[in-house]
Amino acid sequence: MSGTARRSSRAIKAEMVRRIAAREWPPGGLIPGEEALAREFGAARATVNRALQELARAGLVERRRKAGTRVTLSPVREARIAIPLVRHEIESRGAVYSYTLLSRAMEAAPEVVRARLALKRGTRLMHVRCLHLADRAAYQYEDRWINPAAAPGVEAQDFERTGPNEWLVANHPFSEAEFAFAAAAAGDEEAALLGVRPGDPVFVAERLTWLAGEPVTLVRLVHPASHRMVSRL
Amino acid sequence: MSGTARRSSRAIKAEMVRRIAAREWPPGGLIPGEEALAREFGAARATVNRALQELARAGLVERRRKAGTRVTLSPVREARIAIPLVRHEIESRGAVYSYTLLSRAMEAAPEVVRARLALKRGTRLMHVRCLHLADRAAYQYEDRWINPAAAPGVEAQDFERTGPNEWLVANHPFSEAEFAFAAAAAGDEEAALLGVRPGDPVFVAERLTWLAGEPVTLVRLVHPASHRMVSRL
DNA sequence: GAGTGGTCTAGACCACTCA
DNA sequence: GAGTGGTCTAGACCACTCC
Numbered sequence: 080m081s082g083t084a085r086r087s088s089r090a091i092k093a094e095m096v097r098r099i100a101a102r103e104w105p106p107g108g109l110i111p112g113e114e115a116l117a118r119e120f121g122a123a124r125a126t127v128n129r130a131l132q133e134l135a136r137a138g139l140v141e142r143r144r145k146a147g148t149r150v151t152l153s154p155v156r157e158a159r160i161a162i163p164l165v166r167h168e169i170e171s172r173g174a175v176y177s178y179t180l181l182s183r184a185m186e187a188a189p190e191v192v193r194a195r196l197a198l199k200r201g202t203r204l205m206h207v208r209c210l211h212l213a214d215r216a217a218y219q220y221e222d223r224w225i226n227p228a229a230a231p232g233v234e235a236q237d238f239e240r241t242g243p244n245e246w247l248v249a250n251h252p253f254s255e256a257e258f259a260f261a262a263a264a265a266g267d268e269e270a271a272l273l274g275v276r277p278g279d280p281v282f283v284a285e286r287l288t289w290l291a292g293e294p295v296t297l298v299r300l301v302h303p304a305s306h307r308m309v310s311r312l
Numbered sequence: 313m314s315g316t317a318r319r320s321s322r323a324i325k326a327e328m329v330r331r332i333a334a335r336e337w338p339p340g341g342l343i344p345g346e347e348a349l350a351r352e353f354g355a356a357r358a359t360v361n362r363a364l365q366e367l368a369r370a371g372l373v374e375r376r377r378k379a380g381t382r383v384t385l386s387p388v389r390e391a392r393i394a395i396p397l398v399r400h401e402i403e404s405r406g407a408v409y410s411y412t413l414l415s416r417a418m419e420a421a422p423e424v425v426r427a428r429l430a431l432k433r434g435t436r437l438m439h440v441r442c443l444h445l446a447d448r449a450a451y452q453y454e455d456r457w458i459n460p461a462a463a464p465g466v467e468a469q470d471f472e473r474t475g476p477n478e479w480l481v482a483n484h485p486f487s488e489a490e491f492a493f494a495a496a497a498a499g500d501e502e503a504a505l506l507g508v509r510p511g512d513p514v515f516v517a518e519r520l521t522w523l524a525g526e527p528v529t530l531v532r533l534v535h536p537a538s539h540r541m542v543s544r545l
Numbered sequence: 546g547a548g549t550g551g552t553c554t555a556g557a558c559c560a561c562t563c564a
Numbered sequence: 565g566a567g568t569g570g571t572c573t574a575g576a577c578c579a580c581t582c583c
Contacts (some may be wrong), residue, residue: 080437087571110548123573126548143582144550158491160543197316229333247504250338252372252384258391262495262515262537278512282495282536290333292328304495304513310393320552345568358556358572361569378562 086122092130094120097137099150105139105152107152109193110140113282137267162286164245165219165300181272189294192224195287196294202226205233207233207243210272217273218306223298230295244298251289253295258286260308273303280304307311319355325363332372332383343373347484353425389521395491397478398426398444398452398533407446414441414505416471418460425457428520429527435459438466440476444506450506451539456531462523479531488522493541498534506536513537 098104110116117124131148138157142148169170169176178230186206188198198204211218223243225233230251232288238246263283270277282302288295329339343349346364350357364381367373371390375381402409419439421431431437438458444451456476457467463484471479495514503510515535521528 121577124550125574128552129571131550132527142550143581144579145548145583147549158393158395158489160393160491162391178508196565247462249385254333254340254370254372256391258543260493260541261539262448262513262535264513264537273551278511280495280497291329293333302495304497306494308493310491312559319576325578356556357569358555359553361571362552364569375569376562377560378564378567416573 088126088129091120106148106150108150110148146180146225160310169213177212178242179210180238183207195297209242220269220272220301225296226294238268255289257287269301275303282306321359321362322415324353337383339383341383343381368377393543398440410445411475412443413471440471442475453505458529459527460528462528490520492518502534509537515539
């Protein structure tokens with residue numbers, strides 16, 4: 080009969096969004112407590128709690144114990160950015176993907192890398208450098224460090240034909256990640272590999288991932304400035 | 313006593329992550345049903361459900377009714393990037409925010425802008441250029457076009473003391489948005505404003521927003537290359 | 546200390562989807 | 565049809581934080 084809408088947390092959430100949009104609950108204002116709302120909507124407190132938690136995750140309200148729940152003054156909106164495999168990214172543009180391994184070796188982690196990964200001094204990591212091409216033109220330069228303790232089997236991989244990312248994605252999922260994006264000036268080597276002049280702007284993405292608290296990999300991905308990272312909301 | 317860890321959904325989630333990491337639950341493999349897990353962990357099914365839903369949101373597992381829950385084979389992960397007000401971004405770093413209006417005028421939209429916004433030829437838009445500073449140093453250069461048809465009242469704003477973004481956020485929410493990020497070489501004017509040399513790399517964010525299908529604003533935000541956009545997952 | 550949100554339990558019913 | 569996840573209820577206790 081009803082099917083879609085009983086007193087669901089969704090319906091409650093939608094009504095709350097309406098009240099915020101209509102300023103019945105004005106920006107910065109305190110809204111009623113969970114118990115009162117549960118009574119008003121004729122639902123269990125857990126249901127109201129769920130709706131409110133989702134609104135909080137979306138950034139529309141802020142919640143604090145004892146203080147209560149307030150409508151956010153200037154909501155922090157979020158963009159979602161998909162992190163695809165380079166190969167898929169290139170192929171989805173209708174280009175032909177190819178791959179070149181530049182170097183692969185077990186090395187003592189440089190201090191900067193060691194510190195970012197919070198590893199012990201002297202830890203040895205797999206260091207892989209490679210190039211991803213779209214229609215034979217340089218698309219992305221990848222400089223990656225992999226922690227063998229978190230990615231067992233990495234020492235047996237030669238990465239001759241497929242990049243370390245494809246192997247990691249298939250074999251070592253991550254539970255947490257940190258991303259950073261920035262512009263930088265191309266170094267001499269990067270410039271040569273990407274076919275730009277040294278000092279030219281490049282787009283840099285850095286990714287650091289963990290699995291169950293243990294650092295898995297730190298990677299620096301460098302694109303020519305023509306690259307645009309796009310996201311819709 | 314126990315304090316941190318009773319049979320919480322967090323502890324259960326952590327144990328599940330461990331099993332995935334240790335390949336006790338291999339990639340692509342089916343994991344036990346909620347009821348079985350609830351029995352094993354000595355928790356209510358709702359608690360196990362919560363842990364699993366969080367893992368699913370994080371992309372580590374995929375769930376389907378009747379089919380059960382599987383460890384994801386090649387997760388397409390997403391990064392969520394917060395889009396804060398520049399002022400908050402600066403203040404949250406403990407710096408002092410200040411603002412300078414560079415220009416403000418109603419203008420016929422240039423062809424590039426007109427096309428991106430899908431507006432009729434000859435449409436007049438509010439064009440605002442301004443600078444956001446952190447501790448008196450240039451932090452972000454903003455070049456914005458606002459569609460008065462979607463943001464009524466914009467012609468009455470002088471934007472002398474606060475930027476157009478704060479006004480828009482408070483008065484004209486958006487329902488859809490498109491973001492793009494890229495590296496670029498600083499133009500002469502941008503370079504002078506940001507205190508870098510022309511041709512130096514800059515980080516560019518472009519944002520285009522709509523409300524109910526009508527274009528609201530197109531903005532280009534330019535940062536010196538030292539800027540990093542960070543996101544945790 | 547007291548009030549609010551955070552989370553767990555135990556049980557129930559529903560909705561989807563595979564066989 | 566049957567098995568699985570999705571969600572709600574009613575009640576309880578806990579944890580944080582403001583007064």
